[in-house]
Amino acid sequence: MADALILENEIRTLLAAKNGDAALLWLCLRSGRRPEESGLSGPALSLADAFLRQTGLLQDPAPRFQSADERPTFTEADVSKRLQGGENEFKALIGDVQRRLGRVLNTEELKILLGMTDYLGMSREVVNMLLCYCIDRSRSLGGVRLPTLRAIEKEAYHWADEGIDTLESAAAYVQLQLGRSTRVQMIAEMMGLGGRKLIAQEEKLILSWLDMGFGRDEIKLAYEKTCMNTGTLKWPYMNSILKRWHDQGLHTLLSIQQQDKKPATPARGQEFQRHGEAISPLMREAAQRLLQEDENQQRSEA
Numbered sequence: 001m002a003d004a005l006i007l008e009n010e011i012r013t014l015l016a017a018k019n020g021d022a023a024l025l026w027l028c029l030r031s032g033r034r035p036e037e038s039g040l041s042g043p044a045l046s047l048a049d050a051f052l053r054q055t056g057l058l059q060d061p062a063p064r065f066q067s068a069d070e071r072p073t074f075t076e077a078d079v080s081k082r083l084q085g086g087e088n089e090f091k092a093l094i095g096d097v098q099r100r101l102g103r104v105l106n107t108e109e110l111k112i113l114l115g116m117t118d119y120l121g122m123s124r125e126v127v128n129m130l131l132c133y134c135i136d137r138s139r140s141l142g143g144v145r146l147p148t149l150r151a152i153e154k155e156a157y158h159w160a161d162e163g164i165d166t167l168e169s170a171a172a173y174v175q176l177q178l179g180r181s182t183r184v185q186m187i188a189e190m191m192g193l194g195g196r197k198l199i200a201q202e203e204k205l206i207l208s209w210l211d212m213g214f215g216r217d218e219i220k221l222a223y224e225k226t227c228m229n230t231g232t233l234k235w236p237y238m239n240s241i242l243k244r245w246h247d248q249g250l251h252t253l254l255s256i257q258q259q260d261k262k263p264a265t266p267a268r269g270q271e272f273q274r275h276g277e278a279i280s281p282l283m284r285e286a287a288q289r290l291l292q293e294d295e296n297q298q299r300s301e302a
Contacts (some may be wrong), residue, residue, distance in 0.1 A: 010057055014214035021048040026057055050172035053163060072119055073112040082114060090117060093124045098202065101146055102133050109149040116153065117134050120160045131154055133177070141229060183210055190216060191223050191233060205235060213251045219251060222259075271290045 007024050014023045021040055025048040028038035040048055053057040082090045090113075098104055098115060105113065116122045122130070134155055159165075184206045186197055198206070209219055219242070228236040250256045294298045 019051055022051040046168035047172050050169035074114045079110045096128050112149045112153045116156050125167050126170050133174050212246045216254045
């Protein structure tokens with residue numbers, strides 16, 4: 001039973017990811033075959049493998065850089081030695097970072113950058129992708145200023161702990177995060193929140209619903225029931241609905257409609273609509289749907 005539930009959760013994760021190569025590799029590995037037998041090769045195989053690891057469908061070893069006490073301390077002498085070396089990779093990386101941030105890095109920032117390359121083992125290409133990701137994320141969250149090197153370093157340690165140390169794994173991670181961000185925005189717009197920036201707790205809740213395996217239709221139904229029963233959007237109430245469905249193993253619209261028998265009663269002391277207040281189109285649609293469901297149920301019981 002437990003294995004069947006794990007399998008169902010993995011399948012729902014793959015369906016939500018919409019990554020054909022990753023699904024093909026997962027099927028290959030699940031059947032006990034070698035990765036090469038999937039028919040994927042080169043960058044496609046590397047990206048699919050990295051994607052499965054980012055979604056947790058393939059397990060990586062324990063994090064290598066968990067403890068801050070283990071981090072080495074780089075000095076100005078270390079930076080000078082690297083700059084005076086024969087190879088120009090570190091110098092080129094400094095130029096990349098300064099161009100993207102639009103300023104000259106100070107000595108402390110050069111030490112941070114040296115830690116990314118010499119301790120975390122990140123290549124110039126991976127650091128550049130990390131930098132672009134941090135800048136794009138900051139802008140998407142409404143940030144006015146570019147991220148600091150300290151903030152980028154924090155994300156770099158997260159990447160290292162997750163085993164993101166190649167261009168393929170970095171690309172897979174960025175693709176996954178971009179997809180999650182797009183789906184969160186889609187859900188927010190469905191809930192009428194597209195005109196403002198979500199706060200961290202709101203985004204965290206939506207991500208938790210997506211991670212449970214719910215899609216837009218199921219979350220929309222929970223939203224409609226919340227509006228019907230409380231008269232407005234109440235995040236804890238909506239979260240309780242989705243957690244109940246998750247605990248019952250109901251993750252599709254059909255299974256919820258067929259098996260969730262809990263009556264939709266308004267919260268105590270709350271009205272469906274205040275007198276004189278205009279009803280939104282989405283709430284009107286929710287009311288019509290629930291009335292139709294109740295009418296169908298009464299007919300089936302007659």
